[in-house]
Amino acid sequence: MRTVVFDKPKSITNLPMHYCPGCGHSVVHRLICEVIDELNVREETIGIAPVGCAVLAYDYWNFDVSEAAHGRAAAVATGIKRVHPDKLVICYQGDGDLASIGMGETIHAANRGENFTVIFINNANYGMTGGQLAPTTMIGQKTTTSYEGRKPEVHGYPIRMAELIATLDAPVFVARTTVADFKNILTTKSLIKKAFQLQLKKAGYTFIEILSNCNTNWKMSPVEANKFIMQEMVKTFPLGVFKGE
Amino acid sequence: MLEKKLMKGNEALVYGALIAGCRYYFGYPITPQNEVTELMSVRMPEVGGVFVQAESEVAAINMVYGASAAGGRVMTTTSSPGFSLMQEGVSYLATAMLPCVIANVQRGGPGLGNIAGSQADYFQATKGGGHGDYHLIVLAPASPQEMLDHTILGFELTDKYRTPVLLLSDGVIGQMMENVEIPDYKPDIKPKEWALTGCKDRKKNVIRSLWLDEPKMEAVNIKLQEVYKEICENEVRYEEFMLEDALVVVVAYGISSRVSRSIVNDLRKEGYKVGMLRPITLYPYPYKKLKDLVNSGVKGMISVEMSAGQMIEDVKLGVECKIPVEFYGKMGGVLLDENELRQKILDLYRRAVK
Numbered sequence: 034m035r036t037v038v039f040d041k042p043k044s045i046t047n048l049p050m051h052y053c054p055g056c057g058h059s060v061v062h063r064l065i066c067e068v069i070d071e072l073n074v075r076e077e078t079i080g081i082a083p084v085g086c087a088v089l090a091y092d093y094w095n096f097d098v099s100e101a102a103h104g105r106a107a108a109v110a111t112g113i114k115r116v117h118p119d120k121l122v123i124c125y126q127g128d129g130d131l132a133s134i135g136m137g138e139t140i141h142a143a144n145r146g147e148n149f150t151v152i153f154i155n156n157a158n159y160g161m162t163g164g165q166l167a168p169t170t171m172i173g174q175k176t177t178t179s180y181e182g183r184k185p186e187v188h189g190y191p192i193r194m195a196e197l198i199a200t201l202d203a204p205v206f207v208a209r210t211t212v213a214d215f216k217n218i219l220t221t222k223s224l225i226k227k228a229f230q231l232q233l234k235k236a237g238y239t240f241i242e243i244l245s246n247c248n249t250n251w252k253m254s255p256v257e258a259n260k261f262i263m264q265e266m267v268k269t270f271p272l273g274v275f276k277g278e
Numbered sequence: 279m280l281e282k283k284l285m286k287g288n289e290a291l292v293y294g295a296l297i298a299g300c301r302y303y304f305g306y307p308i309t310p311q312n313e314v315t316e317l318m319s320v321r322m323p324e325v326g327g328v329f330v331q332a333e334s335e336v337a338a339i340n341m342v343y344g345a346s347a348a349g350g351r352v353m354t355t356t357s358s359p360g361f362s363l364m365q366e367g368v369s370y371l372a373t374a375m376l377p378c379v380i381a382n383v384q385r386g387g388p389g390l391g392n393i394a395g396s397q398a399d400y401f402q403a404t405k406g407g408g409h410g411d412y413h414l415i416v417l418a419p420a421s422p423q424e425m426l427d428h429t430i431l432g433f434e435l436t437d438k439y440r441t442p443v444l445l446l447s448d449g450v451i452g453q454m455m456e457n458v459e460i461p462d463y464k465p466d467i468k469p470k471e472w473a474l475t476g477c478k479d480r481k482k483n484v485i486r487s488l489w490l491d492e493p494k495m496e497a498v499n500i501k502l503q504e505v506y507k508e509i510c511e512n513e514v515r516y517e518e519f520m521l522e523d524a525l526v527v528v529v530a531y532g533i534s535s536r537v538s539r540s541i542v543n544d545l546r547k548e549g550y551k552v553g554m555l556r557p558i559t560l561y562p563y564p565y566k567k568l569k570d571l572v573n574s575g576v577k578g579m580i581s582v583e584m585s586a587g588q589m590i591e592d593v594k595l596g597v598e599c600k601i602p603v604e605f606y607g608k609m610g611g612v613l614l615d616e617n618e619l620r621q622k623i624l625d626l627y628r629r630a631v632k
Contacts, residue, residue: 075477076476076477076478076479077476077478078476079348079474079476081344088488091484091486094482095477095482096476096477096482097474097475097476097477097482097483097484098474098482098484098485099343099344099347099474099484099485099486100374100484100485100486100487100488101340101343101344102340102343102366102367102370105336105337105340105343105367108332108336108337108338108340108341108343108344109340109341109343109344109347110344111330111337111341111344112302112304112340112341112342112343112344112345112346112347112348112350112352113344113345113347113348113474114344115302115328115330115341115344115345115350116302116328116344116345116348116349116350117348117474117475117476120475120476137333137334137336137337138333138336138337138340141332141333141337145330
């Protein structure tokens with residue numbers, strides 16, 4: 034007799050993912066889907082795919098999904114959640130989408146306390162368009178639009194979104210985590226689960242920032258890129274829970 | 279007897295939306311349409327609906343996108359600069375075939391302009407506005423009554439064709455008060471199998487406008503063009519006013535048709551064979567009716583608009599340059615001058631009718 038000890042979540046499709054080898058997106062996709070399966074809410078979930086590398090998330094997620102215009106995922110999620118207050122609504126976004134072009138929608142959805150969960154992938158650059166400067170690019174970090182590295186006097190400073198969101202009154206749970214090593218992957222899963230459970234209890238707005246490598250644009254191997262997150266990136270973006278318990 | 283109420287055009291629009299079963303409204307304040315947003319904030323909660331004051335017109339149109347994707351009967355309203363901000367979202371809505379009603383209570387422009395009534399957004403409304411090959415169904419209310427009636431009609435059409443509907447109104451119609459008859463209407467809202475409702479007992483639904491594979495994107499375009507063709511065949515609406523035996527025809531919509539109507543009426547009493555064609559749908563446009571008028575002996579036309587002359591291009595297309603087409607209009611929110619319009623019609627009449 035055979036026992037299944039490890040399987041693909043029901044909430045994920047069988048399509049091969051287009052992400053670069055070692056990229057954090059596929060890990061986070063899987064964690065979200067594992068949690069949805071564990072909570073048994075696949076048929077009650079509506080996802081929002083952003084513009085950026087994760088735009089094709091609707092091909093990989095095996096539940097209802099809407100694509101959103103660049104930066105507008107939080108506004109689209111607001112519309113969806115207001116029609117279906119009982120569904121689990123997941124807003125999945127990258128740093129250019131969420132913290133640059135969509136900063137207005139992000140802050141105001143958080144400030145209204147919209148009862149959905151934002152999964153924010155911070156890889157410190159615009160991945161899909163080839164590695165340009167993002168609002169989260171770190172001081173000194175080289176990108177295709179900051180060849181000499183980010184300079185505060187030219188480009189300003191990286192924005193810490195989790196800390197920023199945590200200053201607002203309405204959000205109930207705000208955390209930053211990473212998928213750069215196994216321990217933190219498990220932590221990330223438990224944080225996602227906690228956020229989804231709070232949403233299902235109608236507690237309010239939840240926000241999980243996830244530091245994720247972009248080894249292709251960072252010009253590192255996946256192993257080097259994950260090491261970089263744990264040794265360098267966490268200095269600018271400290272891990273932890275900033276609001277809620 | 280049906281209930282009648284004295285109300286502004288903007289209020290009538292809210293009545294129409296609620297009667298039509300609209301239960302989701304997302305809007306951002308802008309003059310001269312603020313009565314809609316304010317009244318919605320009161321009335322929506324009363325009927326168990328949702329009102330959200332968005333942080334911008336960009337957010338408002340994307341909330342509309344989300345609510346429509348989720349299967350809700352949804353609308354937003356704005357005025358000219360706000361509608362410009364919405365254009366990206368409108369292109370996405372049209373491509374994803376998401377039903378909704380949008381009202382643009384036009385004001386003077388371009389730029390920040392002013393808060394007076396205007397009709398200078400005709401090109402934007404009827405020729406695209408946003409990027410790509412798409413059209414909206416465009417209705418042109420000419421009274422508070424039609425603000426109500428067209429809102430109801432708009433919801434019927436947007437669900438039927440899965441094409442967003444635009445009410446192209448203006449600050450004068452929005453602000454004027456008239457008696458409005460409240461119809462006894464029960465909306466027939468059909469289930470939307472394509473909507474995002476959670477994939478219980480079915481395969482997942484996806485709402486998207488991204489198709490990286492070119493032939494697939496082409497197929498989406500072909501589908502849209504087929505829908506537009508059907509709309510053009512079935513949904514052209516216009517009003518004929520004193521057109522029988524008319525030799526000179528005024529073409530005017532919305533507020534311009536109100537001014538034109540009284541001049542045409544006066545000139546008829548004086549023995550001039552003039553009439554008016556009032557397009558009610560600006561897309562689809564009554565090109566065929568214009569051609570028929572030429573064939574029935576009309577000698578000249580005047581396009582009357584509160585703009586620099588935009589609809590006149592469609593009038594010329596309709597008459598295929600077989601008769602003279604002239605223009606009378608005012609820009610920047612200035613109202614039409616009755617004497618100037620009368621003189622313009624008479625000048626054309628004397629030249630064209632020998």
